[in-house]
Amino acid sequence: MSQQIDEAKLHAFIGKMLGDLGGAMSVPTVRIGLRLGLFQALAAAPADAGELAARAGGLHPRYVREWALAQAANGYVDYDPASDRFSLSPEQAMVFVVPDSPVYLPGAFELVAAMIEAEPRVEQCFRDGSGVRWGDHAGCLFCATGAFFRPGYVNNIVQNWIPALDGIEARLRSGAKVADVGCGVGFSTMLMAEAYPASEFVGYDFHEPSIDEARRHASEHGLGDRVRFECAPAKAIGENGFDLVTMYDCLHDMGDPRGCAAHMREILAPGGHWMVVEPIAGDAPEQNMNPVGRLYYNASTMICVPTSLDQEVGEGLGAQAGEGRLSAIMREAGFTSVRRAAEGPFNMVLEAA
Numbered sequence: 001m002s003q004q005i006d007e008a009k010l011h012a013f014i015g016k017m018l019g020d021l022g023g024a025m026s027v028p029t030v031r032i033g034l035r036l037g038l039f040q041a042l043a044a045a046p047a048d049a050g051e052l053a054a055r056a057g058g059l060h061p062r063y064v065r066e067w068a069l070a071q072a073a074n075g076y077v078d079y080d081p082a083s084d085r086f087s088l089s090p091e092q093a094m095v096f097v098v099p100d101s102p103v104y105l106p107g108a109f110e111l112v113a114a115m116i117e118a119e120p121r122v123e124q125c126f127r128d129g130s131g132v133r134w135g136d137h138a139g140c141l142f143c144a145t146g147a148f149f150r151p152g153y154v155n156n157i158v159q160n161w162i163p164a165l166d167g168i169e170a171r172l173r174s175g176a177k178v179a180d181v182g183c184g185v186g187f188s189t190m191l192m193a194e195a196y197p198a199s200e201f202v203g204y205d206f207h208e209p210s211i212d213e214a215r216r217h218a219s220e221h222g223l224g225d226r227v228r229f230e231c232a233p234a235k236a237i238g239e240n241g242f243d244l245v246t247m248y249d250c251l252h253d254m255g256d257p258r259g260c261a262a263h264m265r266e267i268l269a270p271g272g273h274w275m276v277v278e279p280i281a282g283d284a285p286e287q288n289m290n291p292v293g294r295l296y297y298n299a300s301t302m303i304c305v306p307t308s309l310d311q312e313v314g315e316g317l318g319a320q321a322g323e324g325r326l327s328a329i330m331r332e333a334g335f336t337s338v339r340r341a342a343e344g345p346f347n348m349v350l351e352a353a
């Protein structure tokens with residue numbers, strides 16, 4: 001190496017790498033803790049390793065102790081050396097054990113595991129320019145995706161995003177027809193259906209197992225009569241007359257977002273609106289060099305771009321497409337009014353009419 005090493009820069013960089021690798025290595029232990037109910041058991045009351053192992057249904061105490069120390073070192077649980085007991089703070093509980101909290105993150109850990117499982121497939125895509133079919137990514141990418149986005153939807157769709165649209169909330173309250181396109185396992189569809197009982201909802205996705213799962217959820221929630229789920233690619237949806245079309249975190253995954261945009265215009269009733277929820281991003285890459293952009297660029301490399309490149313056209317917008325490119329696609333399809341109606345730390349909501 002001919003260049004001089006700046007020791008301070010090197011130390012700072014190694015410090016960052018230690019944090020990053022610690023986070024990466026926490027993925028399997030966190031997932032085990034979630035599946036075995038260890039965070040849940042700790043949320044009930046502080047415990048030493050033996051008590052925690054017993055409370056979680058008779059697990060092996062030695063493994064549970066090492067797990068608990070790992071989580072304490074992660075900062076994901078608290079440790080009191082004087083009593084040798086572990087506990088979960090209310091803030092840690094919001095992340096690991098409260099499913100409707102806006103920062104419930106188990107789905108993110110599932111997503112990371114699915115990304116690692118799909119590594120050889122995506123590596124091959126780099127070599128030959130092919131894509132990965134949504135259903136071929138990894139064991140349960142689609143469940144992980146549903147779980148990852150659900151907390152954001154539970155806390156925003158009805159409270160913030162729909163009310164930010166122009167006149168749509170009133171139409172949904174009095175009775176409207178809604179298509180939720182690219183609905184995955186249907187959490188977004190069902191949240192809307194529960195909130196607006198006078199309206200009728202159809203969820204569409206081209207991935208059959210997601211639609212099966214969505215139908216199962218809907219019948220469990222007793223929403224069978226007002227919510228339907230249909231398996232169809234976005235451009236092949238045959239029904240029309242929708243007052244509202246929603247797309248949650250999926251337009252950029254589509255191979256032909258321009259063709260989809262044009263088709264959305266056709267299936268909307270006159271005066272209908274299209275709501276597109278997309279990952280928050282600036283238009284220039286340098287605006288996305290931040291912790292949220294980092295998550296999305298990595299997920300996009302492993303999931304979104306391969307999903308799009310697997311389909312016809314293969315536009316490959318990526319998760320950080322940005323408002324400028326997305327709005328241009330909407331306008332090109334003939335929508336004359338396009339605006340950012342709302343935004344949060346992870347998403348922006350575009351409205352086209």
Ligand SMILES: C[S@@+](CC[C@H](N)C(=O)[O-])C[C@H]1O[C@@H](n2cnc3c(N)ncnc32)[C@H](O)[C@@H]1O
Pocket residue numbers: 134142145146149150181182183184185186188204205206207210232233234235247248249250253254255307311
């Ligand atoms: C990131 S997931 C989001 C799923 C769901 N909207 C959510 O937020 O949980 C993207 C979804 O888009 C669907 N998708 C991708 N391309 C599609 C297409 N051309 N037509 C219909 N669905 C598509 C996938 O099957 C997947 O369910």
